[in-house]
Amino acid sequence: MTTKIETILDRAMCGYDLSPEEGVILLKQNNPDAIALIRNTADQLRLSQAGSTVTYVVNRNINFTNICEQHCSFCAFRRDQGEPGAYWLDSAEILSKATNGVERGATEICMQGGLNLQAKLNGKSLPYYLRLLETINQKFPDLHLHAFSPQEVQFIAREDDLSYAEVIAALRDAGVDSMPGTAAEVLDDDVRRILCPEKINTATWLEIVSTAHQLGVPTTSTMLSGHIETPEQQMQHLNELRSLQQTALNRSYPAKITEFILLPFVGQEAPKPLRRRVGRDQPVLADALLLTAVARIFLGRWIPNHQPSWVKLGLDGATQALTWGCNDIGGTLMEEHITTMAGAKGGTCMEVETLQAAISCLNRPYQQRDTLYRPLEARMQNAKC
Ligand code: SF4
DSSP: OHHHHHHHHHHHHTTOOOOHHHHHHHHTOOOHHHHHHHHHHHHHHHHHHHOSOEEEEOEEEEEOBOBOSOOOTTOSSOBOTTSTTOOBOOHHHHHHHHHHHHHTTOSEEEEEOOOOTTOOBTTBHHHHHHHHHHHHHHHOTTSEEEEOOHHHHHHHHHHHTOOHHHHHHHHHHTTEEEBOOOSOSOSOHHHHHHHOTTSOOHHHHHHHHHHHHHTTOOEEEEEEESSSOOHHHHHHHHHHHHHHHHHHHHTTOSOOEEEEEEEEOOOTTSOHHHHHHHOOSSOOHHHHHHHHHHHHHHHTTTOOOEEOOHHHHHHHHHHHHTTTTOOEEEEOOSOOOTTTTTTOSSOSOOOHHHHHHHHHTTTOOEEEEOTTSOBSOSSOBOOOO
16 A cells, blocks of 8 residues: 555655545555655645745734524534624724734734624625725725635625625725635535535535636635545545636636635534534544645645644644645634634634744744735744744
8 A cells, every 4th residue: 555655645746736536545544654654745745835934924803793694513603693692893893903903913804704684784785895894994005804705705796686706896996805715614515515504505616716816816725624524525625626726827817826724623612413423522633634734735736835723723733734734824813703612722812923933843934924925024033942
């Protein structure tokens, strides 16, 4: 078996794209020697595709409401209107959070929320979302607004009877600089029927993200792993992302996918049926690291930036992921509700110095970046471990 693994990994090192079937073979390894080879290949490819520097972004999350019409089976964040814990931030609260972010050095606001049917202006959804952007943009025109998932785009389009292109163009013109590639979960409709039956299906997610690229709006890409999905479905997901990026690059779209983020499932506070089915509350680090490595090997030629989630894995787990193919440690966030309400132990805020120290422990240099992976300081810094 090791010989077969070596052949697959040699081909990857020579710059060939692996097939999803080859990816499945890698994911099914449990021999420590084979796993060490996979990790080593991912680490070497990370070095050649993204360099030795580990990047981070200073950003602030704003989840403007947790009132949501949907009932995803993994979601501990959503509430019905009027239910204990339901919230909906007004413009003053949003501005105050953005101001706090700027005072703490944020270059990016990441804004997403539940699908709140009441969130309308004059009976329309799009003007409400435009006002959210305007609230921040008027005071902080230089802040990068990373906002609204493909699911939110579809929600606005449905409520206002608009096309996806009309919604994305309006959001872009009002200040959206890039879109989170969230709501992807696993891009397999059998999984989606169980995980998020009311969400957009795989084809719609891909259509909306591709439309964003065509309209000049870069996106990230994500995967919610470690619940009910099989290795075959994991590779199908990565294959969809790779094809999407190949389309953007081959057709010279004005924007593309900027990064891949693995989001291992945290079930502690998730609704009981899925929690019971998955059978554990916290991610299995070994599984997340192997998938991190395979994602680098499979996607890295097309999507060179890979980020672990310190919220899901904890900072120690995320730091380990930097030796399994990741080149970025993510953002400071400053406030995180969605995963923390699901029972994640990684925390809600990370100081820059803490991220720098974690990176320094690996003897790798660090560099602050903006959302689009442009370096923000010419000089590398050093922090004590
Ligand atoms: S994951 Fe998003 S869409 Fe699904 S229930 Fe939670 S807030 Fe709503």
